[in-house]
Amino acid sequence: MDIALETVCYVIHQARELVADLAPLEDEPGRHAPDDAVREDVADEDGPEAREGGEFEELKEFIDSLSEDEQAELVALAWIGRGTYTAEDWDEAVEVAREEHPRRVAKYLLGQPLLADELEEGLAEMGLSCEDVE
Numbered sequence: 001m002d003i004a005l006e007t008v009c010y011v012i013h014q015a016r017e018l019v020a021d022l023a024p025l026e027d028e029p030g031r032h033a034p035d036d037a038v039r040e041d042v043a044d045e046d047g048p049e050a051r052e053g054g055e056f057e058e059l060k061e062f063i064d065s066l067s068e069d070e071q072a073e074l075v076a077l078a079w080i081g082r083g084t085y086t087a088e089d090w091d092e093a094v095e096v097a098r099e100e101h102p103r104r105v106a107k108y109l110l111g112q113p114l115l116a117d118e119l120e121e122g123l124a125e126m127g128l129s130c131e132d133v134e
Helices: 004-019 055-067 066-080 089-100 107-110 115-125
Strands: none
Touching: 004 066, 004 107, 004 115, 055 107, 066 089, 066 107, 066 115, 089 107
């Protein structure tokens, strides 16, 4: 893994901050709103994308500023954390990420609701942790 552990941990921290800032859903556990099937077509005015110039934009710009190799490794790490690939499949995951996501990596990653957890789990699969960062 060539991407710096500090870089991954920064993305994890910022992604957690974005999720923490979102307004909680007012819904009963186990129940779904009647319009759930249509909700993805409606702009999310309270979502992180709505905060122009805010934390979302800052993290998006940070990810966009990474090299193509670093971006591909960040995607691969999230996939490993999700269970799509294993740590042993690292080279293949990076290559597929490079092929499938040559542009708009930040938008893809920030669209993942469990990004921080997936990256953290990916690090764990690689034998790394943000606790190793000073």
